[in-house]
Amino acid sequence: MKEISVKLTAEGIKFGIIVSRFNDFLTKQLMEGAKDCLIRHGADDKNITAAWVPGANETPMVADKMAQSGKYDVVIVLGAVIQGATKHAGLIITQVSKSLARTSIERNIPVINGLVCADNLEQAIERSGTKSGNKGWAAAQTAIEMANLYKEI
Ligand code: INI
Numbered sequence: 001m002k003e004i005s006v007k008l009t010a011e012g013i014k015f016g017i018i019v020s021r022f023n024d025f026l027t028k029q030l031m032e033g034a035k036d037c038l039i040r041h042g043a044d045d046k047n048i049t050a051a052w053v054p055g056a057n058e059t060p061m062v063a064d065k066m067a068q069s070g071k072y073d074v075v076i077v078l079g080a081v082i083q084g085a086t087k088h089a090g091l092i093i094t095q096v097s098k099s100l101a102r103t104s105i106e107r108n109i110p111v112i113n114g115l116v117c118a119d120n121l122e123q124a125i126e127r128s129g130t131k132s133g134n135k136g137w138a139a140a141q142t143a144i145e146m147a148n149l150y151k152e153i
Helices: 024-040 056-069 088-107 121-126 135-152
Strands: 015-020 048-053 074-082 111-118 128-130
Touching: 015 024, 015 056, 015 135, 024 048, 024 074, 024 111, 024 128, 024 135, 048 056, 056 074, 056 088, 056 111, 074 088, 074 121, 074 135, 088 111, 111 121, 111 135, 121 128, 128 135
Parallel strands: 015 048, 015 074, 074 111
Antiparallel strands: none
16 A cells, blocks of 8 residues: 655745735735745745735635745635624635635645634634634644645556
8 A cells, every 4th residue: 555645845836826815914914924834844935925905705716816926835814804794704715715625626726725714703713823823823734744745646
């Protein structure tokens, strides 16, 4: 039996990051966490490209554009979607998640969904670098593993 289990090294990997400006007091923390993770795993700063977009709704278009460019080994999407009085946030989460998964499969490149999806502000803060960790850091770690796995397969 052959098992594939890759190393968590970011050396030589090209990362495209899309980060939403909506709720940027949170998404800046996600971005910092992601960058910290990539650099600490050996990524070269020159191999990290980050594009800011207005909100989570706009992330799939830019993710698709980055994925089709051939310039990146993996794409990471960061954002914070917080439920409000309307169903708007729920629709964003469903639609965006489906679109990102479709891009990933159709373009044959890992697209990592690093959206914080929270019921309220407190939950979102907890996941953006406080008591429940940093979703940006976790998404970056997943990206490193997936990029290496795609190379290996
Ligand atoms: N965008 C977010 O990134 N997070 C949210 O919580 C959010 N809510 O709840 O409205 C949000 N809305 C903006 C949306 O992503 C688009 O930028 C906007 O609709 C323009 O298309």
